[in-house]
Amino acid sequence: MDDMIEVIVNTEVRQRDATEAITIAISARALFDMEEEHELFLTEGIEEYINQQISNEDVPLKEGIVMPFVKAVQMVNVKLLERNPEEKQLFEVILLSTHSAESGLRIINSVNYYGLDISKFCFLSGKDPTKYLLSHNVKLFLSACESSVCNALKKRIPAARVMQQDIQTAGNQLKVAFDGDSVLFSDETDVVFKEKGLDEVIKYEKNLEHIPIGEGPFKAFAMILGEMKKKFSPENDPICTYLVTARSGNDLGVRAIKTLRNWGLKIDEAFFMAGSPKGPILAHIQPHIFFDDNASNIEGARKVGTPSALVPSGCI
Ligand SMILES: [Mg+2]
Structure with missing residues (x-):
């Protein structure tokens, strides 16, 4: 050869x-x-x-x-x-x-x-x-x-x-699910959380509520899907996008939602899981692919048959 x-x-x-x-x-x-x-x-x-x-x-x-x-x-x-x-x-x-x-x-x-x-x-x-x-x-x-x-x-x-796994997908739309921090968004909030804990990260997010979170590695691809969706009427849209984030809705959801709004990115369904396992909701959604940077979230998703893709941190 x-x-x-x-x-x-x-x-x-x-x-x-x-x-x-x-x-x-x-x-x-x-x-x-x-x-x-x-x-x-x-x-x-x-x-x-x-x-x-x-x-x-x-x-x-x-x-x-x-x-x-x-x-x-x-x-x-x-x-x-x-x-x-x-x-x-x-x-x-x-x-x-x-x-x-x-x-x-x-x-x-x-x-x-x-x-x-x-x-x-x-x-x-x-x-x-x-x-x-x-x-x-x-x-x-x-x-x-x-x-x-x-x-x-x-x-x-x-x-x-x-990684290869048993998979279970359903529906007649392209269904793509994204994690928030370190995937759609940058890791800035993750860094504060790891260094200072939950109480401090809530204060941090509150202080920066009107400033968009940094762009994460998958913002560009999510924007492409968002633009493509605009070509279709809602009843004929062949694409469905999901945000499945560990953020809680009341404390940490506000800045995330405002960031998506600032980007002009419309996500069809958003789930603020407040740290709960993501597997059960993903089992219900049955997306064609789910992107997350957290290995245990990926493992939980794999267990319910969600095709899961790890976005490794620390590469950039
Ligand atoms: Mg994350």
């Missing part, structure tokens, strides 16, 4: 207008459940991995955690084109693999098997998969690799790490 080869496959027919597309980059290990294959790579080495992928080229990979999200995103594209056949501001999904094109045919075959509209496949032969994110104008990056996610966040690209 020539490990210097990098291959980017464009499926010309599906290519979006790069200036207007909302590009989402997903690693192959996020889209497909490749845990057995990854384990083989780790234990037996790259040659065994390649041989296994080639000999199973026609065997579709198992659906992974991000698959329902990708299908829902593509449903939104259909709705956008129904509304306006000339619509250019569509989601574009590109797939990144750190393996070579030689072993990538199974991935391409699997994408075709599930009928997914993936416009580009990038096979990077061990190279950093985040190095093309900026040139592809990526607006969201989902990966199973924590260091790749951190690298993307350093480039100021909304990014989160997923």
Whole structure:
């Protein structure tokens, strides 16, 4: 194998207008459940991995955690084109693999098997998969690799790490749930809370009530969804967004709500959980993806089948 080869496959027919597309980059290990294959790579080495992928080229990979999200995103594209056949501001999904094109045919075959509209496949032969994110104008990056996610966040690209899990999603809308602090919002309030405790953080928020909270790593992606929602009437809106925050409504909710208002970001449903577990409400919502920076919130969400993506802190 020539490990210097990098291959980017464009499926010309599906290519979006790069200036207007909302590009989402997903690693192959996020889209497909490749845990057995990854384990083989780790234990037996790259040659065994390649041989296994080639000999199973026609065997579709198992659906992974991000698959329902990708299908829902593509449903939104259909709705956008129904509304306006000339619509250019569509989601574009590109797939990144750190393996070579030689072993990538199974991935391409699997994408075709599930009928997914993936416009580009990038096979990077061990190279950093985040190095093309900026040139592809990526607006969201989902990966199973924590260091790749951190690298993307350093480039100021909304990014989160997923792990394979049992998933339960429902509904005919794209449903995206966001945590507040350190996800939509910056970590400024988290820092005060960790350093000084709840009483002081309540005073801090009260004093700054009229000043928006800093922008978090996922503000930009939430704004994109917010803008897209404006194209639809409420009864035909194919996107539903949720804020599920540990903040309490009475003490800590005011500044959060005023911040969203200041940004012009309309969130469909907001849940101020006052520190209660988020799992039960997420089990009810059944979003296609939930973003949180807190590992125990992610664990609670995973337990109820919510596809969960960790936004690691400390990368930036
Ligand atoms: Mg948080």
